[in-house]
Amino acid sequence: MPLFLSTHVNKVDKKGRVSVPSGFRAALADQSFQGVVLFRSNNHECLEGFAYSYMEELGERLDNFDLFSSEQDDLATAIFADAVQLPLDGDGRVILPEGLAEFALLDGRAAFVGLGQKFQIWNPDKLEKRRNNARKAVRSNALTVPKGNGGAS
Amino acid sequence: MPLFLSTHVNKVDKKGRVSVPSGFRAALADQSFQGVVLFRSNNHECLEGFAYSYMEELGERLDNFDLFSSEQDDLATAIFADAVQLPLDGDGRVILPEGLAEFALLDGRAAFVGLGQKFQIWNPDKLEKRRNNARKAVRSNALTVPKGNGGAS
DNA sequence: TGGATATATATGGAATACCATGGAAAATTA
DNA sequence: TAATTTTCCATGGTATTCCATATATATCCA
Structure with missing residues (x-):
């Protein structure tokens, strides 16, 4: 299973083009659709990115909510x-829609942050704070990665 | 299952290249990805190293959290x-990114410390202190190795 | 047991390939 | 035809590969 790992900062040119880091492209390699899926994060001022196949899995998960529950509706709408x-162009770049770039406060540079199954795109300056907060949260809440299905509610 | 054992000190050249001890390489032999995964330790001024397969396992475990929960987000970001x-080059070396080398205070030499499933990379001088502390802790707390699935919560 | 040879490992430097990036050309749309 | 979008190509920088040498470890034979 390919994973999105590490952090890469790339430039956004005036046409909104950005290179997807080559390591991330490798994680997208054997997909029917050569490209990424992006949307606004619900928790941060950043974008969330997935492989297309993972979106399909997301759909299945949402099925676990009641079909007409407001939670299902809200989540589906948001996502x-x-x-x-x-789509990726011939050189491995995507074009960020203006609205999304604005939302994530991306001026000229974009930080691709690997989070395993997904990734995020941050303004590099904002990211630094976010990182420190995440580390702090992990330490102070004594968060650990559960064994097996430990995290299931 | 790969086991990392013993301690080896190797040189870091000016390009940041270091030979991974051959014993460690043997532990990585039958992996899909020929190389290691490194990140900053949360507890010490050193780096932690894993086989790629271990990261895959971590990824699956993280999947057990709700996808957009802050716990999931914090952990994924931190890890x-x-x-x-x-990746290993043809001669069994990796190149340490500057940021990581700096974090672990590695100037020209790196101590690879086998810890079973994982290993650490230390500045050889700092390691000596750490070792003494660890031995002391084991003695005074009468720490022992749990048996079977002792680690399960 | 000692010495010599062979094997494996570690290390340094040079050649090569890849990737990110900017700009121009071609194609599409209005 | 003008404006936009998409594809293509050129370049500089960086990372990866290749090769050559040194050091250590193991093997073999006398």
Whole structure:
């Protein structure tokens, strides 16, 4: 299973083009759709990115909510309605839609942050704070990665 | 299952290259990805190293958290965002990214410390102190190795 | 047992390939 | 035709590969 790992900062040119880090492209290699899916994060001022195949899995998970529950509706709206599907060009770049770039406060540089199954795109300056907060949270809440299905509620 | 054992001190050249001890390489032999994954330790001024397969396992475990929960987000950020995936070159070396070398205070030499499933990379001088402390802790707390699935919560 | 040879490992430097990036050309749309 | 989007190509920088040498470890034979 390919994972999104590490952090890479790339430039956004005036046409909104950004190189997807080559390591991330490798994680997308054997997909039917050559590209990424992006949408606004619910928790931070950043973008969330997935492989297309993972979106399908997301759909299945949402099925675990009651079909007409407001939670299901809210989540589906937040995720699917807002998502954009961006193809890679011949040189491994995508074009960030203006609205998304604005939302994530991306001026000229974009930090691709690998989070395993997904990744995020941050303004490099904002990211630094976020990182420190995450580390702090892990330490102070004594968060650990559960064995087996330990995290299931 | 790969086991990392013993301690080896190797040189870091000016390009940041270090030979991974051959014993460690043997532990990585039958892996899909020929290389190691490194990130900053949360507890010490050293680096932690894993086989790629271990990261895959971590990824699966993290999947057990709700996808957009802050716990999932914090853990993934703390673990995956900081991690780097380093391939072995033809001679069994990796190149240490500058940021990581700096964090672990590695100037020209790196001590690879086998810890079973994982290993650490230390500044050889700092390691000596750490070792004494660890031995002391084991003695005074009468620490022992749990048997079977002792680690399960 | 000692010495010599062979094997494996570690290390340094040079050649090569890859990737990110900027700009221009071609194609598409209005 | 003008404006936009998409594809293509050129370049500089960086990372990866290749080769050559030194050091240590193991093997073999006398």
